[in-house]
Amino acid sequence: MPLTDVISGTHREIGARKAVPRRLLMCRPQYYGVTYRINPWMHPDKPVDTDLALLQWEQLRELYESLGHTIEVIDPIDGLPDMVFAANGATVVDGKVLGARFRHAERTAEGPAYLDWFVRNGYQDVLWPEHINEGEGDLLLVGRRILAGAGFRTDQRAHAEAQEFFGLPVTSLTLVNPNHYHLDTALAVLSPDEVMYWPEAFTSGSQAVLRELFPDAVLASEEDAAVFGLNAFSDGRNVLLPSAATGLIDSLRKRGFNPIGVELGELLKAGGSVKCCTLELRSA
């Protein structure tokens, strides 16, 4: 590796990457299925294997635990098939919880269900939001800044609401591709100052903002974005992502990360993967 790369920080030795143990909230896909269509991935007429979804989800959970992360679970509710996508349930930073308010009626009841879990688990600084936001689906913390998606689900006004509540700068990004309807399907946070994303998922103005903030970002190919390779979770060293995203797996390894391919094909039928199943609980 050329010395200049090492100095500029675009490549780092794997030994230099440190995993930070996390607390993560997940929801077992006990009542999972595709019974309605609120994104282009969902085909209610096509079969879903709930047992296989459960198995794939258990494997993800075990993988997190084997990497030293702590998993909390929220009870699934019959009639809320998308509740498995815990990332959408809230946004938690510094122990403060911004509740989620969903765009579609099919998911509305998930907002209070998740908020209730936080209240019952002792969280005191909890806000029921005024504007629509779909949790970490669209609000991603990078270092001490929040990147906020809009265009399909989260209301632009929720970005200001998040900024006021958390007291952190929020940068708005606009999504344009309906297959990448949440920010976490088009961009993943790798470390406090690194992200990976697929530029075409954003307006040209948002692409320029991302170049400005993250000139060294890992850029995904259309193929890797299309298999949800950006719906990834990073602990600073290990990056869990769909195993079909082979180009990203390669790029991440070159950057000194430890990419780990995961199979979540049954959940992809609802338009979700690794990150969608994972809500980070960041304490104060």
Ligand code: ARG
């Ligand atoms: N079927 C769900 C929806 O369309 C999938 C949610 C995926 N979650 C995510 N964080 N991107 O709302």
